[in-house]
Amino acid sequence: xxxxxxxxxxxxxxxxxxxxxxxxxxxxxxxxxxxxxxxxxxxxxxxxxxxxxxxxxxxxxxxxxxxxxxxxxxxxxxxxxxxxxxxxxxxxxxxxxxxxxxxxxxxxxxxxxxxxxxxxxxxxxxxxxxxxxxxxxxxxxxxxxxxxxxxxxxxxxxxxxxxxxxxxxxxxxx
Amino acid sequence: xxxxxxxxxxxxxxxxxxxxxxxxxxxxxxxxxxxxxxxxxxxxxxxxxxxxxxxxxxxxxxxxxxxxxxxxxxxxxxxxxxxxxxxxxxxxxxxxxxxxxxxxxxxxxxxxxxxxxxxxxxxxxxxxxxxxxxxxxxxxxxxxxxxxxxxxxxxxxxxxxxxxxxxxxxxxxxxxxxxxxxxxxxxxxxxxxxxxxxxxxxxxxxxxxxxxxxxxxxxxxxxxxxxxxxxxxxxxxxxxxxxxxxxxxxxxxxxxxxxxxxxxxxxxxxxxxxxxxxxxxxxxxxxxxxxxxxxxxxxxxxxxxxxxxxxxxxxxxxxxxxxxxxxxxxxxxxxxxxxxxxxxxxxxxxxxxxxxxxxxxxxxxxxxxxxxxxxxxxxxxxxxxxxxxxxxxxxxxxxxxxxxxxxxxxxxxxxxxxxxxxxxxxxxxxxxxxxxxxxxxxxxxxxxxxxxxxxxxxxxxxxxxxxxxxxxxxxxxxxxxxxxxxxxxxxxxxxxxxxxxxxxxxxxxxxxxxxxxxxxxxxxxxxxxxxxxxxxxxxxxxxxxxxxxxxxxxxxxxxxxxxxxxxxxxxxxxxxxxxxxxxxxxxxxxxxxxxxxxxxxxxxxxxxxxxxxxxxxxxxxxxxxxxxx
Numbered sequence: 097x098x099x100x101x102x103x104x105x106x107x108x109x110x111x112x113x114x115x116x117x118x119x120x121x122x123x124x125x126x127x128x129x130x131x132x133x134x135x136x137x138x139x140x141x142x143x144x145x146x147x148x149x150x151x152x153x154x155x156x157x158x159x160x161x162x163x164x165x166x167x168x169x170x171x172x173x174x175x176x177x178x179x180x181x182x183x184x185x186x187x188x189x190x191x192x193x194x195x196x197x198x199x200x201x202x203x204x205x206x207x208x209x210x211x212x213x214x215x216x217x218x219x220x221x222x223x224x225x226x227x228x229x230x231x232x233x234x235x236x237x238x239x240x241x242x243x244x245x246x247x248x249x250x251x252x253x254x255x256x257x258x259x260x261x262x263x264x265x266x267x268x269x270x
Numbered sequence: 271x272x273x274x275x276x277x278x279x280x281x282x283x284x285x286x287x288x289x290x291x292x293x294x295x296x297x298x299x300x301x302x303x304x305x306x307x308x309x310x311x312x313x314x315x316x317x318x319x320x321x322x323x324x325x326x327x328x329x330x331x332x333x334x335x336x337x338x339x340x341x342x343x344x345x346x347x348x349x350x351x352x353x354x355x356x357x358x359x360x361x362x363x364x365x366x367x368x369x370x371x372x373x374x375x376x377x378x379x380x381x382x383x384x385x386x387x388x389x390x391x392x393x394x395x396x397x398x399x400x401x402x403x404x405x406x407x408x409x410x411x412x413x414x415x416x417x418x419x420x421x422x423x424x425x426x427x428x429x430x431x432x433x434x435x436x437x438x439x440x441x442x443x444x445x446x447x448x449x450x451x452x453x454x455x456x457x458x459x460x461x462x463x464x465x466x467x468x469x470x471x472x473x474x475x476x477x478x479x480x481x482x483x484x485x486x487x488x489x490x491x492x493x494x495x496x497x498x499x500x501x502x503x504x505x506x507x508x509x510x511x512x513x514x515x516x517x518x519x520x521x522x523x524x525x526x527x528x529x530x531x532x533x534x535x536x537x538x539x540x541x542x543x544x545x546x547x548x549x550x551x552x553x554x555x556x557x558x559x560x561x562x563x564x565x566x567x568x569x570x571x572x573x574x575x576x577x578x579x580x581x582x583x584x585x586x587x588x589x590x591x592x593x594x595x596x597x598x599x600x601x602x603x604x605x606x607x608x609x610x611x612x613x614x615x616x617x618x619x620x621x622x623x624x625x626x627x628x629x630x631x632x633x634x635x636x637x638x639x640x641x642x643x644x645x646x647x648x649x650x651x652x653x654x655x656x657x658x659x660x661x662x663x664x665x666x667x668x669x670x671x672x673x674x675x676x677x678x679x680x681x682x683x684x685x686x687x688x689x690x691x692x693x694x695x696x697x698x699x700x701x702x703x704x705x706x707x708x709x710x711x712x713x714x715x716x717x718x719x720x721x722x723x724x725x726x727x728x729x730x731x732x733x734x735x736x737x738x739x740x741x742x743x744x745x746x747x748x749x750x751x752x753x754x755x756x757x758x759x760x761x762x763x764x765x766x767x768x769x770x771x772x773x774x775x776x777x778x779x780x781x782x783x784x785x786x787x788x789x790x791x792x793x794x795x796x797x798x799x800x801x802x803x804x805x806x807x808x809x810x811x812x813x814x815x816x817x818x819x820x821x822x823x824x825x826x827x828x829x830x831x832x833x834x835x836x837x838x839x840x841x842x843x844x845x846x847x848x849x850x851x852x853x854x855x856x857x858x859x860x861x862x863x864x865x866x867x868x869x870x871x872x873x874x875x876x877x878x879x880x881x882x883x884x885x886x887x888x889x890x891x892x893x894x895x896x897x898x899x
Contacts, residue, residue: 124306124317124318127306128306128314128317131306131307131309131314132311132314134307135309135310135311135314136311139311166724170307170724171306171307173307173724173776174775174776175307175776236446236521237318238315238316238317238318239314239315239317240315258311258860259311261451261452262311262312262315
C-alpha cells in the first residue's frame with residue numbers, strides 16, 4: 097500500500113520536473129520561415145536559363161535537417177510565382193542542388209559558399225552564422241532577414257525593392 | 271442633452287422593461303489558428319513568433335478565447351473607423367448608436383452607458399474613461415492602415431492586463447516605425463465617410479525608424495427617428511508619429527498624437543498623448559519592459575466641460591526558470607478628472623474635481639507540467655483610491671493534444687472598480703453620491719481549438735460568469751429620497767462563442783463566427799433597486815457572422831460579409847440582418863482602389879435602444895484609394 101503510494105508520488109514528481117516542452121510546438125517561428133521561402137519566389141527574378149521549360153515549376157529545396165515538415169508543403173501548396181507552380185524538394189545528403197531555385201540550408205548541410213548557380217541560398221541564424229543571400233534572424237520576436245545583394249547579383253538573380261526594403265541590412269556589391 | 275443629464279435620466283428611469291425577470295442571451299467566439307499562407311512579406315515580418323526560451327506565450331496562444339483581427343482583415347473590411355473594424359470579431363457585440371457613438375461589449379452588458387467591463391488598449395495605453403468606465407469611441411482615431419493586429423479576448427484578462435479587464439480585452443497594436451518607411455496616402459469618399467491620411471516614414475540612425483502622420487475624417491449626420499437630418503455630424507483631425515530605435519541600453523519606442531474633433535454637432539473634443547516604452551533583453555535573466563504615458567482629453571459642450579489628465583507607469587519583468595515562465599510587475603496610474611456642468615444643469619458631479627489613483631502588482635507563472643500540459647496561475651493585487659484593495663486570482667490549464675488541438679479551461683476573478691458616475695453623480699434632491707463598491711465577477715471558461723485539416727480551423731469556448739455587487743439605484747433607508755448608487759444586483763450569464771475559417775481554395779476563404787448569451791439577473795433579497803437593473807445592459811441573445819474572402823483574379827478581390835443579430839433582450843428592439851460587400855483592385859505596385867457597400871440590406875435600422883442618443887442608420891457606400899501602406 098505504502099509502496100504503491102510512493103511510486104505514484106515518484107511518478108508525479110517526475111511529471112512535474114519534466115523539462116518544458118512548452119511553446120516549441122506552438123511557436124510560429126518555422127511556420128513564418130516556411131511562408132517566407134514561398135513568398136520570396138515572387139520577389140526574386142531568375143534568369144530564363146534557370147528553368148528547363150516555360151512550364152517548369154519553381155522548386156524550393158531543403159538541404160540537411162528539415163525543420164519545417166509539412167508546414168512548408170502546406171505553405172507552398174497551390175502557390176505560384178512568375179506563372180510557375182511552386183514545388184518543394186528535400187535534398188538527400190550530398191545531393192547536388194541542380195533543379196533548385198531556392199535552397200534553405202538546414203543543420204548539418206554543407207552550405208554552398210561559393211555557389212555561382214542561379215539559386216537563392218537562404219541561411220538561418222538558428223543554424224549557422226555563415227550568411228547566404230538571405231539570412232534569417234529573429235529580432236524582437238519577429239522573423240526578419242539580412243540580404244546579400246552582391247552575392248545574388250553575381251549569381252544572376254534580381255531582387256525587387258520590396259524585398260530589399262524589408263531586409264534589416266542589404267550588402268551591396270563593391 | 272448633456273452627457274451627464276443623459277446618464278442620470280437613464281440611471282434613474284431605466285430602459286423600458288416588460289418582464290420582471292430579465293433573461294438575456296448573447297453570443298461570442300473562439301480563436302483561429304494562424305493561417306499564414308495569405309500573408310504578404312511585410313505581414314510575415316510582423317508576426318510575433320514568441321521564441322522558445324525568451325518570453326512566456328502571449329495570452330493569444332494560451333488558455334483564453336482570443337480572436338485575432340489581422341492587418342489584412344482590416345484592409346479587406348473596407349471599414350472607415352475603428353469601431354466598424356471591431357465588427358469583425360464574433361466575440362464582440364457592436365451597437366452603433368449614432369454617427370459617432372458606439373456601444374461595444376463582450377459577453378453582455380451592452381448599451382452606451384453600461385458597456386463598462388471592457389479594457390481597451392492601444393499599444394498598452396488604456397483608453398477607457400474613469401467617468402463611466404466605458405470607451406468614448408468618438409475620441410479615438412488610430413490610423414487603421416498602421417494597425418499591426420487587434421487581439422480580442424473575451425473573458426477576464428487575467429493578471430497580465432490592467433484594470434477593467436472584466437468581460438474582455440481589446441488589445442490594439444500599431445506597427446513599428448521600422449515597417450512604415452516611405453510616403454503613404456489613403457483617401458476615402460462615401461455618403462457617410464470622408465477620410466484622408468498622409469504618412470511619411472524613414473530611417474533613424476542605423477537601427478531605428480520614424481513615421482509621422484496626419485489624418486482627418488468627416489462623417490455625415492444620420493437621421494432622427496421622426497425623419498430629417500439628425501444633429502450628430504462628426505469630424506476631426508489628428509497628427510502624430512512614432513519612433514523606434516535601439517541603443518546599447520535596449521529598445522526604445524516613443525509615440526504620440528494630438529487631435530481636435532467636433533462630434534454630435536457642437537461638442538468639441540481636444541487632446542493628445544505621449545508615450546514611451548523601453549525594453550531590454552537580459553539574456554538568461556529574461557526581458558525587462560517599462561512604459562509610461564501621459565494622456566489628456568478635453569470635452570466641451572454647451573452643458574458641461576470635462577478635462578481628464580492621466581499619467582501611467584508600468585514595469586514588467588519576464589523570465590524563464592526550468593519549467594516555469596514567470597512574468598511579474600506593477601503599475602500606477604494617476605487620473606485628474608474634472609467635470610464642470612453649466613450653471614443651472616439638473617445633474618452634475620460632486621465634487622467637480624477628483625484625483626483617482628489606481629495601483630497594481632501582478633505575478634503570473636506558467637508551469638509546464640509536461641510537454642503537453644501547461645498550468646498558468648496568476649494573481650493581481652489592485653488598489654483603487656475609490657474602492658480600495660482587491661485580490662484577483664486566476665488559474666488556467668491548457669492541454670496541447672497530439673493532433674495539434676488545444677483544450678483549455680480557466681477560473682478567474684475580476685472586478686470593475688468604481689467610476690465617477692458611480693460615486694459622484696448628483697441630482698439635487700433626488701440623487702447623491704454614495705459609497706458604491708466594485709462589481710465582482712467569478713468566471714468559469716472551457717475552450718477547444720483545432721485545425722482538423724490543413725484548410726479548416728475553428729475555436730469554440732463556453733463560459734459561465736457569476737456576478738455580484740452589480741450597480742443598482744437604492745433609496746435612502748430612512749427617508750427614501752435621496753437615492754444613491756449601490757451594489758444590490760447579482761446574477762449570472764452563460765454562453766458559447768465559436769468561430770473558424772475554411773480555406774476552400776488558395777484563393778477563397780470562408781469565415782464564420784457565432785456567439786450566444788443567456789442572462790439571469792436579480793436584485794438581492796436585502797436590496798431595493800429603482801433602476802430596473804439598468805446596469806445589466808440590453809443585449810442580443812445571439813449573433814452570427816459569415817464572411818467570404820476571394821481573390822477573383824491576381825488583382826481583383828471580392829469580400830462579402832453577413833451578420834445577423836438577435837433582438838435586444840430588455841428593450842425588445844428588433845434584430846437585424848445586414849450585408850457588406852467590398853470589391854478591391856490591387857495594382858502591381860501595391861496600391862489599391864476599393865469600393866465598399868455597408869449595411870446594404872435595409873434602408874434604415876436601429877442597433878441600440880438608448881432613447882436619447884440613438885439615431886437611424888442606413889446604407890453606406892465608400893470608395894477608397896491607398897498607396898504606400
